Amino acid sequence: EAQVTQNPRYLITVTGKKLTVTCSQNMNHEYMSWYRQDPGLGLRQIYYSMNVEVTDKGDVPEGYKVSRKEKRNFPLILESPSPNQTSLYFCASSSSPRGGDGYTFGSGTRLTVV
Amino acid sequence: EDQVTQSPEALRLQEGESSSLNCSYTVSGLRGLFWYRQDPGKGPEFLFTLYSAGEEKEKERLKATLTKKESFLHITAPKPEDSATYLCAVHLASNYQLIWGAGTKLIIKP
Numbered sequence: 001e002a003q004v005t006q007n008p009r010y011l012i013t014v015t016g017k018k019l020t021v022t023c024s025q026n027m028n029h030e031y032m033s034w035y036r037q038d039p040g041l042g043l044r045q046i047y048y049s050m051n052v053e054v055t056d057k058g059d060v061p062e063g064y065k066v067s068r069k070e071k072r073n074f075p076l077i078l079e080s081p082s083p084n085q086t087s088l089y090f091c092a093s094s095s096s097p098r099g100g101d102g103y104t105f106g107s108g109t110r111l112t113v114v
Numbered sequence: 115e116d117q118v119t120q121s122p123e124a125l126r127l128q129e130g131e132s133s134s135l136n137c138s139y140t141v142s143g144l145r146g147l148f149w150y151r152q153d154p155g156k157g158p159e160f161l162f163t164l165y166s167a168g169e170e171k172e173k174e175r176l177k178a179t180l181t182k183k184e185s186f187l188h189i190t191a192p193k194p195e196d197s198a199t200y201l202c203a204v205h206l207a208s209n210y211q212l213i214w215g216a217g218t219k220l221i222i223k224p
Contacts, residue, residue: 004157031210042118042214043158043201050210058211090157097210100146102160 002027006091006106013081013113021076021109023091031094032074033058033103034066036087043090049074050097081113116141118204120215127222130191135200135218138184143207147185149178150201152217158201161187192222 004025013019025032033048035058045058049068063085065077074093078085088110092103121136139147146165150158162171164180171178175196177188187200202215 040216042216043203043212044214045211048210092157098145098205099148099212100163102148102150102163103158105157105159107157108155 004106023074025093029093031097035090118213118215124219132190135187137202139204145207146205148203152199194222197222
């Protein structure tokens with residue numbers, strides 16, 4: 001089954017404790033992206049990647065890091081999480097950055113930073 | 115500033131009662147407009163892509179239309195399983211970013 005897999009689904013952590021949210025896709029997609037979703041604000045892009053070793057900032061990159069060492073994986077790293085990073089996070093992939101055939105989203109990671 | 119606005123925020127309909135959701139946009143250049151459906155606790159699911167004014171796409175009870183300033187998602191004779199949040203996004207011509215609306219929560223009562 002074609003899918004984007006995120007882990008973990010739920011995560012509660014403390015301020016300052018480094019964490020990584022993993023994202024993996026099995027569709028050989030070149031384009032991958034991370035979003036956060038907050039009530040009333042819609043989806044906001046954090047980082048995106050056009051291909052292996054090619055990443056760029058989205059609208060809200062502060063406090064986040066990403067890497068793309070393999071085509072299928074695109075982990076999101078929070079080096080020193082803060083409470084304002086409490087949010088619902090989605091990873092998405094597409095065969096092209098234009099997303100004409102749509103982006104495939106993961107099921108989400110709900111992060112709480114206390 | 116590039117902006118996408120969806121209305122209404124929430125819409126309650128009786129089963130079989132047709133209606134429309136609106137997505138208005140103010141952007142410097144449109145490459146494409148997307149509609150997605152999002153169920154609680156899940157990621158958005160792709161519905162349609164529209165590229166130019168006058169274009170229409172249909173899928174079951176849903177039809178999406180596009181003008182130069184807005185898009186409509188028409189729902190004909192909806193069923194309870196159509197209940198979800200519907201998201202609109204605009205792909206800017208200048209880069210590869212999507213600007214998302216906040217969504218319309220649709221509730222269909224049996």
